[in-house]
Amino acid sequence: MNGNEVLAHRIDGTGEAVLLLNGGMMTIASWDAIAAPLAERYRVVRCDFRGQLRTPGPSHSDLAGHVVDLVALLDALGIERVHAVGTSFGAEVALLLTASHPHRIASLVAATAADVATPLFQAGSAELGHALHGAAAGGRRDRMLAIMQDLFYSPAYLAAHRGELSERSVQVALLPDRWFAGAADLLATLENLDLRRYLGSITCPVLVLAAGEDRVMPPDRAAALASAIPAARLEVVEGSGHALVVEQPERFVRSCLDFLASLH
Numbered sequence: 175m176n177g178n179e180v181l182a183h184r185i186d187g188t189g190e191a192v193l194l195l196n197g198g199m200m201t202i203a204s205w206d207a208i209a210a211p212l213a214e215r216y217r218v219v220r221c222d223f224r225g226q227l228r229t230p231g232p233s234h235s236d237l238a239g240h241v242v243d244l245v246a247l248l249d250a251l252g253i254e255r256v257h258a259v260g261t262s263f264g265a266e267v268a269l270l271l272t273a274s275h276p277h278r279i280a281s282l283v284a285a286t287a288a289d290v291a292t293p294l295f296q297a298g299s300a301e302l303g304h305a306l307h308g309a310a311a312g313g314r315r316d317r318m319l320a321i322m323q324d325l326f327y328s329p330a331y332l333a334a335h336r337g338e339l340s341e342r343s344v345q346v347a348l349l350p351d352r353w354f355a356g357a358a359d360l361l362a363t364l365e366n367l368d369l370r371r372y373l374g375s376i377t378c379p380v381l382v383l384a385a386g387e388d389r390v391m392p393p394d395r396a397a398a399l400a401s402a403i404p405a406a407r408l409e410v411v412e413g414s415g416h417a418l419v420v421e422q423p424e425r426f427v428r429s430c431l432d433f434l435a436s437l438h
Contacts, residue, residue, distance in 0.1 A: 195264025
């Protein structure tokens, strides 16, 4: 796939369009538990960003390139206006998309997101990025998986789901080298994240969904993000780490459905 082709995508359901935007280490299938209940009421569009599993090829060096890809996808699907739901990397791209193309976004759920990268995030992303590059070059993948789990999951979830996470780690370790390289590239675009100059121009309704134990995009940065957007409100999901869509998918769906219903 070259840089001019439309992002790989999947569509489920009918109704108003809802666009689900991946975190940096997710893929279309990562949304299954979220997409199924949403598709009972909405036309749910999922996609892999350029550099992710189903949209291989070089990633973009900045968030703006991913915004261009998303606009092209919406155009190709004939969707003029969409409700965007993004988590982590996907939420940051969605924020920039909403600020730069306000006529295309009806509302936004920005989950586990921040207005600016924190020193802890920068240190963690540098360590994880180094491990991802090593894995992409054929090196050991267990170190990368250990760093990822420590960063993304709450201690309680780690303790309660060790077997499940071990099985998932085996699956991740079997992914092609290009997946690890792509994840490293996506992560690198967030190292100097600072969206503060764009946030005041976002005028659509926004739900900022924070995870109470998120060390990657901590709740205080989510609160700052919400306070900088005129029509935003903050909701904190206690007990979850950064991987909110994995740790508490039912709560994630409920928050999204309640927010979308409140718009009518």
